Amino acid sequence: MGCGSSLPDRDSRQLGRPSENGGQDAKNLRVKLVLLGDSGVGKSCIVLRFVRGQFDPTSKVTVGASFLSQTIALQDSTTVKFEIWDTAGQERYAALAPLYYRGAAVAVIVYDITSPESFSKAQFWVKELQKHGSPDIVMALVGNKADLLEKREVAVQDGTEYAEKNGMFFIETSAKTADNINELFEEIAKRLPRPAVS
Amino acid sequence: MSEMSSPDTLCDSDPDPPIRLDLPPLSASLFDAEPPDPQQPNGSALRPSSDPSSPSSSGYAGERGSSTATSVSQVEEVLHHEIEEISIHDSQSLSIDSHASWLPGKRHNDEDDASISWRKRKKHFFVLSHSGKPIYSRYGDEHKLAGFSATLQAIISFVENGSDRVKLVRAGKHQVVFLVKGPIYLVCISCTEEPYKSLRGQLELIYGQMIVILTKSVNRCFEKNPKFDMTPLLGGTDFVFSSLIHSFSWNPATFLHAYTCLPLAYATRQAAGAILQDVGDSGVLFAILMCRHKVISLLGAQKASLHPDDMLLLVNFVMSTESFRTSEAFSPVCLPRYNPLAFLYAYIHFFDNDTYLMLLTTGSDAFYHLKDCRIRIETVLLKSNVLSEVQRSLLDGGMHIEDLPPLPRSGSSHLSQHRLPSDSPERLREPNCAVGGAAGLWHFIYRSIYLDQYVSSEFSSPINTPKQQKRLYRAYQKLFASMHDKGVGPHKTQFRRDENYVLLCWVTQDFELYAAFDPLADKALAIKTCNRVCQWVKDVENEIFLLGASPFSW
Numbered sequence: 001m002g003c004g005s006s007l008p009d010r011d012s013r014q015l016g017r018p019s020e021n022g023g024q025d026a027k028n029l030r031v032k033l034v035l036l037g038d039s040g041v042g043k044s045c046i047v048l049r050f051v052r053g054q055f056d057p058t059s060k061v062t063v064g065a066s067f068l069s070q071t072i073a074l075q076d077s078t079t080v081k082f083e084i085w086d087t088a089g090q091e092r093y094a095a096l097a098p099l100y101y102r103g104a105a106v107a108v109i110v111y112d113i114t115s116p117e118s119f120s121k122a123q124f125w126v127k128e129l130q131k132h133g134s135p136d137i138v139m140a141l142v143g144n145k146a147d148l149l150e151k152r153e154v155a156v157q158d159g160t161e162y163a164e165k166n167g168m169f170f171i172e173t174s175a176k177t178a179d180n181i182n183e184l185f186e187e188i189a190k191r192l193p194r195p196a197v198s
Numbered sequence: 199m200s201e202m203s204s205p206d207t208l209c210d211s212d213p214d215p216p217i218r219l220d221l222p223p224l225s226a227s228l229f230d231a232e233p234p235d236p237q238q239p240n241g242s243a244l245r246p247s248s249d250p251s252s253p254s255s256s257g258y259a260g261e262r263g264s265s266t267a268t269s270v271s272q273v274e275e276v277l278h279h280e281i282e283e284i285s286i287h288d289s290q291s292l293s294i295d296s297h298a299s300w301l302p303g304k305r306h307n308d309e310d311d312a313s314i315s316w317r318k319r320k321k322h323f324f325v326l327s328h329s330g331k332p333i334y335s336r337y338g339d340e341h342k343l344a345g346f347s348a349t350l351q352a353i354i355s356f357v358e359n360g361s362d363r364v365k366l367v368r369a370g371k372h373q374v375v376f377l378v379k380g381p382i383y384l385v386c387i388s389c390t391e392e393p394y395k396s397l398r399g400q401l402e403l404i405y406g407q408m409i410v411i412l413t414k415s416v417n418r419c420f421e422k423n424p425k426f427d428m429t430p431l432l433g434g435t436d437f438v439f440s441s442l443i444h445s446f447s448w449n450p451a452t453f454l455h456a457y458t459c460l461p462l463a464y465a466t467r468q469a470a471g472a473i474l475q476d477v478g479d480s481g482v483l484f485a486i487l488m489c490r491h492k493v494i495s496l497l498g499a500q501k502a503s504l505h506p507d508d509m510l511l512l513v514n515f516v517m518s519t520e521s522f523r524t525s526e527a528f529s530p531v532c533l534p535r536y537n538p539l540a541f542l543y544a545y546i547h548f549f550d551n552d553t554y555l556m557l558l559t560t561g562s563d564a565f566y567h568l569k570d571c572r573i574r575i576e577t578v579l580l581k582s583n584v585l586s587e588v589q590r591s592l593l594d595g596g597m598h599i600e601d602l603p604p605l606p607r608s609g610s611s612h613l614s615q616h617r618l619p620s621d622s623p624e625r626l627r628e629p630n631c632a633v634g635g636a637a638g639l640w641h642f643i644y645r646s647i648y649l650d651q652y653v654s655s656e657f658s659s660p661i662n663t664p665k666q667q668k669r670l671y672r673a674y675q676k677l678f679a680s681m682h683d684k685g686v687g688p689h690k691t692q693f694r695r696d697e698n699y700v701l702l703c704w705v706t707q708d709f710e711l712y713a714a715f716d717p718l719a720d721k722a723l724a725i726k727t728c729n730r731v732c733q734w735v736k737d738v739e740n741e742i743f744l745l746g747a748s749p750f751s752w
Contacts, residue, residue, distance in 0.1 A: 039433060044521065060520040061434035064529020064544075067565070086525075090433045092412060096530055099562050 026195055030081045033188070034101045036129075037110035038121040039089030042144040045175035046110065047086045050185055055176055062088040065100050072182075072189060080189040082106075097125075098132060106138045106188055111159075113143040113172065114151040119158070126166055138191050139168040142184060147174040305440075310342035322387040323404060323443060326351055327420065333382070333428045334404075336443055340429055350385050354378065366394050377401040381420035382408070382428075392672060393679035396453055400446050403511065406534045407442050410511045411435055414538040441518035442511075447668045449491065449510070453675050456645050456652040457506045460492035461596040464740040466587045470495040471744075473578040477557070477571040483542065484558040487575075488513060489588050493744060494553070505535035506650050512544075516556065522546045526572070528565045531558070547572050549579070553588050595656040596742060599635030599642070602730055603737075636730065637723035638716030640699070641670060644735045645710040646743060653735065653742045661714075669698065674712050677703050681710070693721060702728055709735075 035043040044062050048054050051070040065088060071081040085100040087093065101107060107129050111122040122141065129137060141163040143154060156172065163170035169187060173180040309316035316338050324343075325334040330351030332340040340347075354376060357364040367374040375397040377384040384401040408416075412431055419426045446452050459467075474485040474497045483502050487494040491513055498504050512531060516522055522529075530541035545557040545568035555575060557568045579585050640661055645652035661670055681689045681703055692703040700715040702724055711732060715724050739745065 044524070048524070060524065061437070062521040063434075063515075063519045064527050066521055066525045066527045067569075068525045088434075088529075090431075092431045092433070093530075096562075 027078045028081070029078065029189075029192060029195075030083065031105040031192060032085070032103060033082045033106040033108060034085045034087060034104040035108045035110060036087055036097065036101065036125040037089055037142075038112070038115070038118040039091075041089065041110045041112040041115070041118045042175050043089065043108075043110050044086050046108075046142070046144060046173060046181060046184075047084055049175045049178055049181045051084070053178075055178070057176070061090075062086060064088055064093070070185075072185060074186070074189055080192065082185065097128070101129065101133055103134065104137060105134065105192065106140070107133060108140045108142055108184070108188070109168075110142045110144050111154065112145050113154045113159075114145055114148050116153050119154045123162065126162075126168070130166070136193060138188060138193075139166070140184065140188055141166075141168045141170045143170075143172040144175060146172040146179060147177050306337045307339050309338040311338070311346040313338070320388065321390050322385075323401070323439075324350060324385040324387075325404065325408070326383050326385070327426065327428060328355075328381040328383060329425050331425065331427055331429075334408075334432065334439060336440070351383065354383055365398075373397065375401060377405065379405050380414075380417050381424075382417075390672070393676055395679045395683070396675050399453060400443075403442060403446075403452060403507065404439065406507060406511050407438060407514065408432070409534040409538050410515050410532050411438070413532040413541055414534075437518045437520075438515055442514050445510075445514060448664075448671060450643055450652060450654055450671065450674065451491070451506065451510045453678050454643070454645050454652050455506050456650050457509050458492050458652050458654065459742060459744050460489045460494050460588060461591050461594075461742050462494065462587060464745075466582075466584055467495055467741075467744065469582040470579065470584050471497065473575050477575060480567070480571065481561070481564070482557050482559055482568070482571065484556070485571075485575075486512075486556040486558075487553070487579075488556070489553045489592065491517065494584070494588060495744060502536070504533070508533040508535045512556070516544075516546055516554065522554070523548050523551070526569065528568075530562075533558075545569065545572065549576060549585055550589075552592060553585060597653060597655045597734070597738070598658060599639050599655050600658065602635050602639065602727070603734055604636075604730070635727075637727040638700070638719035639724075639727050639731070640714045640716060642711065642713040642728075642731050643674060644731065645712075646739075647708055647710065649743055649745070651743050670714055673699060673701055673714070677701055677712055678710075681705055693724075700724055704728060 035047065037043050039061070040059065044060065044066065045055060047066075047068055048056070051068045066086040067084070068086065069081060069083045071079050073079050085104070087097060087100050107125075109122045109125045109129075111118040126139065126141070129139060133139075141159060143156070143159045159170050159172070162168075169191060171180050171184050171187065173184055175181060306316065306319075311317070319337050321336070323334070323336040324332070324347065326332050326347040328351065330344075330348040332343050332347040334340065335343050353367075354364060358378075363378065364376050366376070371389040371391075373386075373388055373394065375386040375388070375394060377398060382405065384405055386397045386401055388397055416428065416431065419428070419431075451457055462470075470487055474487060474495055478485050478497045478499060483499050484496065484504055486496040486504075486509075493509075496504070512533065515531065521527065526545070526547040529544050529546065531544045532538065532541050536542075540560075541562075542558045542560060543562050543564060545559075545565060546554065548554040555572055557571055559568065641655050641657065643652055643654045657667055661667055677692065677694070681692060689703075690705055692701070694701045694703075695717060697717060699717055700719045700721075702711075702713045702715065704711045709732070711728055713724070713728055713731060715727075735742070
């Protein structure tokens with residue numbers, strides 16, 4: 001969060017700033033990423049694991065949306081700066097979701113592998129984004145809480161099949177054990193469309 | 199026992215009739231005539247004394263210290279008070295550290311109206327829909343309370359069918375207070391002996407908090423479907439409501455309809471105000487810099503004014519939401535007194551555990567602009583040491599009654615003169631010695647009517663446990679209600695003595711003063727002391743209030 005510009009950016013009055021205007025070249029991408037999904041599936045935990053390497057088992061309800069950013073370096077010596085909107089999963093915020101996903105280059109849709117309801121909710125979000133999101137949005141389907149194997153109620157195959165049908169990338173993660181968290185974001189980074197070299 | 203000075207001015211309808219007396223007016227001549235109190239040559243002879251094991255004199259535990267230090271048994275112990283009758287001799291609670299006595303969040307979710315423990319709780323709050331569907335209950339699981347909610351709804355609609363409105367039902371020690379807000383019904387069942395007006399005010403605030411989260415347009419859901427279930431819309435907000443209800447027993451703002459400022463040097467507050475004004479010019483509706491529940495500085499755009507109740511509800515919403523502390527956030531909020539029908543958008547950022555900035559706009563796409571504003575503000579605050587001054591003020595606290603200067607005095611005084619930080623170990627305290635300040639002064643609240651602000655003295659011995667603080671708070675609340683009861687007339691002063699305190703209240707056009715003294719305090723001395731308090735407040739008003747142009751319009 002260190003952009004120390006002392007003057008307000010005239011073009012900045014949009015949530016979609018990072019992906020919509022310049023400020024990026026072929027080597028250093030800056031992308032807007034939004035996390036969507038039912039309340040309690042672990043969206044904030046995934047982000048905090050990715051950005052700060054932390055896991056807090058006491059659940060803290062997100063209100064509105066939190067904003068965090070993290071930069072990763074890829075093997076081809078490019079960097080990707082993710083500007084992440086971690087949205088609240090509560091029903092009352094559903095109507096406000098476009099505020100956060102508008103202009104997003106990436107949507108990460110999260111469900112909890114122990115909760116079939118959260119899987120249906122994820123499908124709702126996929127449909128919503130297909131209708132109203134950016135046409136070239138990169139979508140990832142994430143089954144979180146993969147460490148709770150004995151409580152699993154959504155089969156891996158269900159996730160894989162649904163993701164394939166909808167042209168998404170699928171992964172199961174555990175924010176608690178950190179399993180597949182970095183892999184998730186690295187895979188997203190690889191799938192991003194590269195801007196033409198100017 | 200009550201003390202009377204002019205028996206012809208008794209109030210009616212109060213079981214403990216307040217007595218009016220003729221207080222000398224606060225005039226310069228009075229101060230001139232007043233020799234310095236010989237027993238208190240420098241106003242600091244009486245040092246605070248309290249148990250050294252509880253180093254806090256910085257107020258009630260509602261300021262939420264580290265909650266991790268609270269054991270479950272302590273929490274249970276505090277909750278226990280809500281069931282038990284308050285008794286002065288109940289010493290078991292005195293061991294509670296006033297820092298860590300309250301954890302946010304809903305409790306006793308396993309209870310329902312069949313549980314004995316649920317029935318014994320001293321103060322219930324319910325919110326239900328006009329079709330009788332539960333929306334919120336302070337204790338117990340809403341869904342299990344469907345039958346109980348239906349009963350409450352039946353009572354309300356039975357009276358409404360007779361073209362009337364039920365406001366209050368008394369049943370023995372219990373009061374049942376009703377508030378109807380369109381399709382939403384609010385009910386309080388209490389045996390805390392709080393005045394009806396206070397309880398009703400609390401229901402108004404609970405309703406306001408709901409509007410903060412959902413706006414009044416939630417009513418449309420009921421128009422479409424009278425059986426609409428509102429609970430999912432409030433998902434995850436238990437903390438917000440439990441924290442608000444908790445504040446009814448520690449935060450004077452809930453009945454004073456005023457806000458309070460963090461004590462700061464005038465120049466420091468000016469520096470904070472200047473940078474807020476700077477960003478205010480760029481399309482920010484309200485810019486509010488806070489430390490916990492206290493204002494550091496705030497600005498509203500032209501013609502936009504922020505009601506103290508809106509501020510209370512907004513601050514409660516932000517302070518009780520953990521996710522705002524994790525990272526910067528952008529959230530819709532509604533200010534009921536500003537516009538109950540529409541959301542504003544709040545950019546919220548915590549600079550540290552205590553100090554945070556709220557920037558409100560009408561634009562849902564203003565995040566990056568507000569983020570830039572915050573970066574500019576943060577740079578200035580760091581450069582001008584405002585944030586470190588804030589931390590220092592937190593440690594030092596505000597007005598300590600032990601520092602009450604004598605009258606008359608010359609020169610200006612500063613809050614921090616002759617005083618060690620309240621948490622410093624050098625500040626020696628003798629246990630078991632209940633003295634307080636001059637003439638047995640224990641505590642006071644001063645509310646400036648013109649500024650919409652109040653200042654409350656720090657709690658010190660003997661008001662140093664959460665339980666004693668809550669009792670004093672309730673006494674003030676009662677006093678406030680009796681002074682503002684329109685049916686009784688404009689009270690100017692009130693002197694009330696009971697087994698716990700001498701309470702003195704003084705209302706003028708400019709201010710209201712509420713002061714608590716030792717129950718054995720001398721009346722004439724108490725009155726003199728009140729004059730000294732008022733003078734003291736005036737002397738340091740630069741530091742304890744946000745002055746200048748009315749903060750709400752510039």
